[in-house]
Every structure is written in C-alpha cells, then in structure tokens.
Amino acid sequence: MATAAEIHLPEINPQSSSIVQQAPQQDYPVHLRGGGGSQEDPEDDPEEFSPRADDGKGAGALLNRYDVDRFRKSFLNIIYVAMLEEGYNKSYKELFNLVTNQVTRRERAGPNSFIWFRPLLRDNRNHLETLSYFLCRCEEAERVGNLNKMYAERLMLAEYFKEQKNGELATHFYQSCLRISNDIDDDGLTHAQANCLMGDDVFSRGHTEEALEYFENYYSLCRDSPEWSNNDGVSLVQDACVKLLQVYLKIGDECLVKDDQKTAVAYYRKADEFAAASGMPDQEAHTGYKLALSLMHIGSYTEAIEKFKKYRDKCYEIRDYEGVGKAVDNISKALVRQGRKKDAIAYLSQYANEAKSSGHLVSYSEACASLAEIHNNIGNFTEAFDQSEESFNTLREATDSQVSSSFDTIMTQFGICRGNEIAFSMFNIIENQDKASIADMISWKNGRILPDFQKYDSEKKVKTPAARATKKEKSNVEFLNRETSNPFELNEIRSATQKASKDDEGNEPDTEHPEEENNEEN
Known part of the structure; x- marks a missing residue:
C-alpha cells in the first residue's frame, strides 16, 4: 500500500522561486529550440549571424530567422510554430483551444459584460511561456508513461494560475489533475488529494453543492486509510471531516438566509457529526453553538439547552471564557422561554458567583446584565436596577469603555432599569394619595427631587x-x-x-x- 511519503509532488514558493522563474524568460522559447539550435547549421548559429560590431557603418548586420520572427509575428504565433516544429502536437492543441475558447466566450458575452474587460491570454507573455513550458514537459512525461510527473506538471500550472487569480485556467488544470489521478496506482491516495484540491477550488468560488460532492469523495477514499497525511502532518481523514463540516455549515447558513430553519438544522446536525469525528475541540464548539442557536429558533429548547451545555464544556476545554459566557446566557434564555424563570435566575447567579471568584470580571458583568434583563421583564425593577448597576460598574472598571463592544449596550440597559424603577415607585406614590405622597409629588414636579422610594417600595403592593x-x-x-x-x-x-x-x-x-x-x- 502506498503511503504519503512515497508521493513527491513539486512545491511552489511564489516568494522565492516562482513558476515563472522556472520557465525561460527570453525573446524566444529556448525549450522549444532544442537547446539553442544545432551548431552545424550556419543559419541557426547565433554567433556567426550576430550583428556586426561596427556601429552600423558596415554593409549591414545579418539576423537569424528567430530574430526576424520576433518582429514579424506575435509571441503566440512563435510559440505555435515552435511547438509544431518540435512535435508537441497535443500541447499545441490544448494551448490553441484555451486561447480560442476564451476569445469565443468574450465575443459571445459582448462588450457590456465584465468578461470583455478581462485581459486576454494571447496577450499575456508570461502566461503563454509558462503554459508552453509545462505543457511540453507534461507531454514528454506522457510519452514515457510517467503519470506521476504528468500529474505534477499540471498541478504546477493549476497552482500558478491560482496564484495569478485566474480561476478559469486554475479550474481547467485541477480537472485535468483529477482525470490523471484516476489512472495512478497508489490505492487512491493521489485521487483523494485531487478531489480535495478540486473541492477547495469550487468552494472558494461559492459552488457549495459541487464542493460537497468532491469532499464526500475525498472522505470516502481516505476513510479506510488513517495513516495517510498531508505535508503538514495532518491526517487526511481529519482534514476531510473539517472540509465537510465547513461545507455543511455554509449550506446551513444559506438556508437561514432563505428562512428555512428546519433544513438549516438538518445541515447543522451533519456538520456536528463530522466535527465530532474530526476530534478538534474548536471545530466542535463552533459547530455545536450554531446547531444550538438554530434549535432555539425552531422551539426545541430542551435539546438546545443540552447542546449549549456541550458547547460550554468545549469552551472550558479550549479556555474560551467568552464562549462560556455566551453559552450560559443562551441557556438562561432557553429556560425563560420554557417558563422556568426561577431556574434561569438561579443558574445565572451561580455562574456570576463563579466568574467573580475566579477573577473573570467581564463574564461576571455579562451575567449580571442577563440577570437584570430577566428581572426587568418580570417586573422586579429594584432588583433589575441593582444587577444592571453592578454590571455597569464592573465593566467600567474591568475594561476600557472606549473599546468595549458591550459597554454601550450595558449602559443603555442600566438607564432603562433605572427609569423603570423610578416610574414604578412614582406610580406607588400616586396610588397612595396621602399628604406625604402629594408633598413628594410636588417636590418632584418643582425641582425633579427624587423622593425616598424605600418607604413606598416596602409597603404593600398597590x-x-x-x-x-x-x-x-x-x-x-x-x-x-x-x-x-x-x-x-x-x-x-x-x-x-x-x-x-x-x-x-x-x-x-x-x-x-x-x-x-x-x-x-x-
């Protein structure tokens, strides 16, 4: 059985040794001239037919036919002729089809389309020379039946055009790599890698359904070979699981945009399964959080609470205390929607005490804010104000108010709870209708002097x-x-x-x- 160590694919480092630097950068493609021509033919000898060093005062400088073609023909025509002269008929045919198809699509789209303004392949000298160089090398490998070299040469072209942000040519060569990998006898390792590359390519262009098909093939090919790994040492099975869950999450997000909650939950469940199979806690936490939120939206509060608790445990494992706070907040909201407000308050209070004792002041502030929201909704305005004040003061001391994203929200909540407390106390004063209450009302009206609310709040509810x-x-x-x-x-x-x-x-x-x-x- 072949292993990942037996496959040696060429690596591309665009920073130091670009693919363009590997191809010859001369006025005429030397790799199509047989190494510079035969020295026995005087017409092709560049030294004999070089310009005379008499500053043009002689009878005239003699030029070879390559120098003449450089001025008479386009660079594309020079490459065509050179390919045919050297016998690279398949390479010529493929290059000709690529150039012609691009021109045909451009003419069909018309001058009002964005394709019209794209630079043409026939006018890009670097692309043409790179294509001719690697296509000829691939054809030479095909003549001797070296499928691994054919795959490697086309993969180099795919990576080059991906680097140049030419998606059409990159996809063309990724597809050719996939076709060649079918015939390579290495127990499906190269074919699995080709499916992965093809899936990455189409997924980056937004084709999620097509990417899902390639990634499923990738997972099925490497599922029974856990010893396969990529250049980074990551297991191919684990890599396939991560790519599949990313696609499922993307499709689920698209369903949420279409307001199809149930379908989104189904895709999130699939993503959660592959997240668990990947064995990566961060991926499990992210996927579980999305699934729990979608379950809350469709009213499955009991299951949502279980998923949020798993998300909380994963956040503790990866030391994501902000995620722990989000999990606790959503668990309390689910309990409130179930009508279990006392359980929600008790759960939040316990978490707030743990956060305060462990020194996580931001989490403690968020827990107090959630408690204030619950108390405010059930009419306990005094308790809501106390909790919001505690949240506001703690967050102001723990963070810089200018950069904290939640500071404005908590400050607004603090003002709302204070206003509700004042309004409720004033209403109690109005309902009492005695002399002391009337005096307090007059002082409030004249100078906005707040009365002592404690004596009214402690009395029997009106x-x-x-x-x-x-x-x-x-x-x-x-x-x-x-x-x-x-x-x-x-x-x-x-x-x-x-x-x-x-x-x-x-x-x-x-x-x-x-x-x-x-x-x-x-």
Missing part, C-alpha cells in the same frame, strides 16, 4: 384596577383578570375598567318603576 374589578366588569374587559406590576400597563387597565363601569351603569335596569318597564315591553 392593587391594580384588575384586582378591584367585579366579575361583571371582568367579563366585559378581556385583560382585567391579569395581575400586573408593570406601571406602563396600569393606566391602560384603569381606563378600560372605567369604560366598562360606565357601560354597566348605562345598562342597569330601573328598579323603582318596574311596572312602566313592563308596559313598555308589552
């Missing part, structure tokens, strides 16, 4: 109009049977109660003159 309404009134007003501690709903409930009472008073029967009513009915 009953809302819904609690004082009669059974008859509750039947006429749908939401009067709901107790609320939100001050912004009380005015609405009070006005509805008064309206219902007026309607009932207008419809009350006249008990003093029942006979007149009976006569009118008759």
Whole structure:
C-alpha cells in the first residue's frame, strides 16, 4: 500500500522561486529550440549571424530567422510554430483551444459584460511561456508513461494560475489533475488529494453543492486509510471531516438566509457529526453553538439547552471564557422561554458567583446584565436596577469603555432599569394619595427631587384596577383578570375598567318603576 511519503509532488514558493522563474524568460522559447539550435547549421548559429560590431557603418548586420520572427509575428504565433516544429502536437492543441475558447466566450458575452474587460491570454507573455513550458514537459512525461510527473506538471500550472487569480485556467488544470489521478496506482491516495484540491477550488468560488460532492469523495477514499497525511502532518481523514463540516455549515447558513430553519438544522446536525469525528475541540464548539442557536429558533429548547451545555464544556476545554459566557446566557434564555424563570435566575447567579471568584470580571458583568434583563421583564425593577448597576460598574472598571463592544449596550440597559424603577415607585406614590405622597409629588414636579422610594417600595403592593374589578366588569374587559406590576400597563387597565363601569351603569335596569318597564315591553 502506498503511503504519503512515497508521493513527491513539486512545491511552489511564489516568494522565492516562482513558476515563472522556472520557465525561460527570453525573446524566444529556448525549450522549444532544442537547446539553442544545432551548431552545424550556419543559419541557426547565433554567433556567426550576430550583428556586426561596427556601429552600423558596415554593409549591414545579418539576423537569424528567430530574430526576424520576433518582429514579424506575435509571441503566440512563435510559440505555435515552435511547438509544431518540435512535435508537441497535443500541447499545441490544448494551448490553441484555451486561447480560442476564451476569445469565443468574450465575443459571445459582448462588450457590456465584465468578461470583455478581462485581459486576454494571447496577450499575456508570461502566461503563454509558462503554459508552453509545462505543457511540453507534461507531454514528454506522457510519452514515457510517467503519470506521476504528468500529474505534477499540471498541478504546477493549476497552482500558478491560482496564484495569478485566474480561476478559469486554475479550474481547467485541477480537472485535468483529477482525470490523471484516476489512472495512478497508489490505492487512491493521489485521487483523494485531487478531489480535495478540486473541492477547495469550487468552494472558494461559492459552488457549495459541487464542493460537497468532491469532499464526500475525498472522505470516502481516505476513510479506510488513517495513516495517510498531508505535508503538514495532518491526517487526511481529519482534514476531510473539517472540509465537510465547513461545507455543511455554509449550506446551513444559506438556508437561514432563505428562512428555512428546519433544513438549516438538518445541515447543522451533519456538520456536528463530522466535527465530532474530526476530534478538534474548536471545530466542535463552533459547530455545536450554531446547531444550538438554530434549535432555539425552531422551539426545541430542551435539546438546545443540552447542546449549549456541550458547547460550554468545549469552551472550558479550549479556555474560551467568552464562549462560556455566551453559552450560559443562551441557556438562561432557553429556560425563560420554557417558563422556568426561577431556574434561569438561579443558574445565572451561580455562574456570576463563579466568574467573580475566579477573577473573570467581564463574564461576571455579562451575567449580571442577563440577570437584570430577566428581572426587568418580570417586573422586579429594584432588583433589575441593582444587577444592571453592578454590571455597569464592573465593566467600567474591568475594561476600557472606549473599546468595549458591550459597554454601550450595558449602559443603555442600566438607564432603562433605572427609569423603570423610578416610574414604578412614582406610580406607588400616586396610588397612595396621602399628604406625604402629594408633598413628594410636588417636590418632584418643582425641582425633579427624587423622593425616598424605600418607604413606598416596602409597603404593600398597590392593587391594580384588575384586582378591584367585579366579575361583571371582568367579563366585559378581556385583560382585567391579569395581575400586573408593570406601571406602563396600569393606566391602560384603569381606563378600560372605567369604560366598562360606565357601560354597566348605562345598562342597569330601573328598579323603582318596574311596572312602566313592563308596559313598555308589552
């Protein structure tokens, strides 16, 4: 069985030794002239037919036919003639088709398309010389049946055009590598690598479905050979798992854009399976977080909580404490949506204490902010204000407020919780309707002097109009049977109660003159 060490593919280092530097950079392709021509032919001897060193004062300088062709013909025509002279018919045919097809597509697209403004291959001297150089070498390898060298030469061309950001030519040579790899007898190792390269190429251009097919072939070929590895020492099986989960995540994200939540969850599940098979904690954490979020969106809160807990454990493993905070916050939100608000508060409080004791002040601040949000939603405005104040002060001390992304959000939440606390306390003052309360209201109106809210907050909660309404009134007003501690709903409930009472008073029967009513009915 072949191993990765037996396959020696040429490496490309664009910084030091570019592919262009490997090909001859002369006015005429020397590799197509048989090493500079035969010295026995006087017409091809550059020394005998070189210009005379008499500064042009002699009878005239003699030039060989290569120098003449350089001025008479284009560089593309010179390469065509040289290929045919040297017998590289297949290389000539492939180069001719590449140049002709590009011109045909350009003419078909028209002058209003972006293809029209792309530089043509026939006008790029470096590309033409590089193509002729490696295509001829590939044809020589084909003549002797050296498939590994054919694969290597075409892979060099693919990598060169990928470096030059020419996607069409890069894809063409990646496809030719894939075809050649089918015939290489090394138990499928080269074919697996070719599928991987082809998948990377199409995935980089946004063709996710096509990339998925190549990566699945890549995984199936190397799944039973865990000893195969790439040049970086990474197992090919692990590499295939990572590439597959990236494609599945990409397709899942595309489904979310189309608002297809269930299909996105299905693709995220596949990505989670390959993340677990890869054995990489960072990939498992990233994939599990996306799956848990999508499960929350479709209402699977119980499973979402389990996935968030796994994500939390992976974040602890890779020491990603910011990820731990995100997991705890989302677990508390899922518990709230399940109606388990007390469990959510207890869970957040426990995490906040652990974060504070371990010195992770930013995580402690975020946990306090989440607690403030829950208390604010259930009407515990005093507790919400205390938690938001703690979150605000902790974050201000722990980070630079100018660079912290969450500082503005927590500062806004702090203001909202403070406003709700003041509004609720003022409403209690209004409901008491005694002299002390009226004096506090006047001082607030005149100078915006806040009264002592503690004496009002500690008193018995003021009953809302819904609690004082009669059974008859509750039947006429749908939401009067709901107790609320939100001050912004009380005015609405009070006005509805008064309206219902007026309607009932207008419809009350006249008990003093029942006979007149009976006569009118008759």
